[in-house]
Amino acid sequence: MKTGLYDFHVQNGAKMVPFAGFSMPLEYAGVGQVASHKHVRESAGLFDVGHMVQSNFRGPTATAFLEWITPSSLSTLAPYTSTLSVILNEAGGIIDDTVITKHAADAFYVVTNAGCRERDLAWIKEKLAEWNAGELAKKEGPVEHQVLDGWGLLALQGPEAAAYLQTLTSFDLRTLTFGKSAFVPIDGGFNLHVARGGYTGEDGFEISIPPSQSVDVAQLLSKPPNVQLTGLGARDSLRLEAGMCLYGSDLDEATTPIEAGLGWVIGKERKKTGGFIGDAGVLKHIQEGPPRRRVGLIVEGAPARHGAQILESATLSDPIGVVTSGIPSPTLGKNIAMGYVKNGLHKKGTELAVAVRGKARNAVVTPMPFVPTKYYRG
Structure with missing residues (x-):
């Protein structure tokens, strides 16, 4: 499979490699992985993460549904705020890690991993059918799941990311603190969902883009010398320095969030009351300590x-x-x-x-x- 930026990467001298079922850029001609890594730490890099699965969950019981398949406290999350979370199996093992952005009590934007796509979507479909057949959904309304197939996702990361993005928008990015998101007008007539955060430990943004606009936005954002196109090699070394997990390596279905040091994604009260899939295994590790x-x-x-x-x-x-x-x-x-x-x-x-x-x-x-x-x- 290819993201919408495949030809753009090739034209820019990318070395393409298979990753999570996609052909993705490992690095770009003339810039080694270490030099690319350091550029992100010192300036800014642009990553194509369009292989990730972007979804919308909508409906009157969307908050309750997502609080069932994850252990996070989403009801108390402010609108246009994100949280890292985990989708759990019945034993409390991690099916996938995910970032959940709440737009409203009945509207959420969720990003999951490309390598877990088939497993995630099958699990969500199964649990959604079970949920919508339940009493709460029948009484208050069902939840709909929309996969944003073909949408682009770009991560602009590094200490100069905000200053550069600010030159392209009238939106005051100082109001967009870590973990917050907004629809931001971008030069060229774009209006894009921009979330402040990322996978490098640096300041930065993840920008969701409709299919027809991905190449134009990538060209707009990748202006040397400030912003350098950056591949998977540097992405992996940056995330490891930041202590962030890679699903399939550091997380899997035999690992609970307590073992993984991700207990902080579980809502404070939920550590006592549970109420989510896999809660027995997770609460046991909280109470007795993980192995x-x-x-x-x-x-x-x-x-x-x-x-x-x-x-x-x-x-x-x-x-x-x-x-x-x-x-x-x-x-x-x-x-x-x-x-x-x-x-x-x-x-x-x-x-x-x-x-x-x-x-x-x-x-x-x-x-x-x-x-x-x-x-x-x-």
Whole structure:
């Protein structure tokens, strides 16, 4: 599959690779992954994330439905505010992580992962049919789910992102703080849904675009030297430095949000009362503690990659966890990794080891994000 910007990427010298069923840009000619990463940290980068699944949920019981398939407290969320959340299975495992934006009590904009598309949509269809057949939906009204197929999604990220985007709009972006969104007029006659946030730890925006406008908006936003087209390679290293999870590597259906360190996405009262799919498994981990926990690691000597065993000591025969993501950090000049360890070995400063190329490399549990986030909060 291709996003609406496939030809645009090729024309701009992108190296295209398969990712989540799409042909996506890994990097662009003449700019390596590390240089691209650093440009986003110092200036701004533009990412095509149009492979993600964008959806609208509408109806009188939309809030209640989404509070059933996720553990978040959406009823108290202010209009045009977003939250990270998770879609859970019956055991409390994570089917997908998602960003939910509330426009109104009866209208939500939701973004889910491309790699989980078939699983997500099948689960939502099943649960929506069950919901709409229930008493609340019959009494107050059903929920409709609309997938925005073909829509573009661009992420403008970096310390110069806001200043550049402000040159293209009369909308005062200072009023759009982290986690907020609005429909913003953009030069050229566009009126686009702009959400302040992203997947890099930097200030930035995610911009949803109707199918026929994607190329024009991408051309408008990608103006050198400030804004550089950026591919999947830099996106992955940026998100790992920011301590953010990649579904399929750091999250899966056998992992609860408590194990993943995502307990904060669960509403305060819901941690006691439940009321969402998978609540028994999640509440058990809250009350008794999870068997394992996601941690950050600084690894000496050589980078630890996905699948490397985490050890309690330098003995290769005592694995107590596994690395789920790992890279040499372009910003820190150190090898960083994320993974899961036995509960009790997750505390800051705990000395462990990681098996890399047949050797036990020293590692220390380190708080995430590895690189401080720079979200704009006004």
